[in-house]
Amino acid sequence: MSNFNPMNLGGRVVLVTGASSGIGRATSVLLSRLGARLAICARDEGRLTETLGMLEGTGHLTFPFDLMRTDDIPGWVRSVVEEIGCLDGLVHCAGIHGILTIRAANAEKIETMMRVNVLSALLLARGICEPGCRGTKASIVFVSSVAAISGSPALSVYASSKAALLGITKSLAAELARDGIRVNCVTSGMVRSELTNRLEEQLLPSQFEAIESRHPLGIGSPDDVANAIAFLVADTGRWITGTSLVVDGGYTSV
Secondary structure (H helix, E strand, C coil): CCCCCCCCCCCCEEEEECCCCHHHHHHHHHHHHCCCEEEEEECCHHHHHHHHHHCCCCCCEEEECCCCCHHHHHHHHHHHHHHHCCEEEEEECCCCCCCCCCCCCCHHHHHHHHHHHHHHHHHHHHHHHCCCCEEEEEEEEEEEEHHHCCCCCCCHHHHHHHHHHHHHHHHHHHHHHHHCEEEEEEEECCECCHHHHHHHHHCCHHHHHHHHHCCCCCCECHHHHHHHHHHHHCHHHCCCCCCEEEECCCHHHC
């Protein structure tokens, strides 16, 4: 029987941000199972070390870093490359979520959301584009949210930050194709995570059931999104760039 695996990532190096939990952790584990060497990033060094212990294979490294330090990101990417080697992939899962009515919004709160969710994405992409920082071909995957394409109360600031990733994906794909860099985005619905669990605790059972009922296939798991990310990072996505793959359990279909 053939052992052919079209999603094999043997010999490739991938940087994953937000790897201490949720989608970032699930993506890191899956990519390691597919043979990639991982450079994993998050603010919490302890939880990042926990993720490291879940990875298969060898040669993985942790890089604790706060993406709020946006001016330092390109130089930090180079330091990652100097330790682990040229990057064949970048998966940007890190981000912050916030329920914030427009009446409660102010410039500082808006700027914080944009700095973490938008500026970091652009500057990570700049970092991987620097000479000597990537392999012959590379794949960038951003993680957006269905909030970007489906309106909900008190999410205008968060939604605008995630919608920005859709525009960034289109433009960078056009700009970087000649350099052999594919750029795509996964637009995720709600998945089971610590954030989801906290939200459920804050709501009445009927309120959370209403949210869950908007997902015809139910609320997903981080693995569901990780599978889509891996598809785009691997050669299975070699002819795909500038697109957003919606993975939302049918949320945007109803």
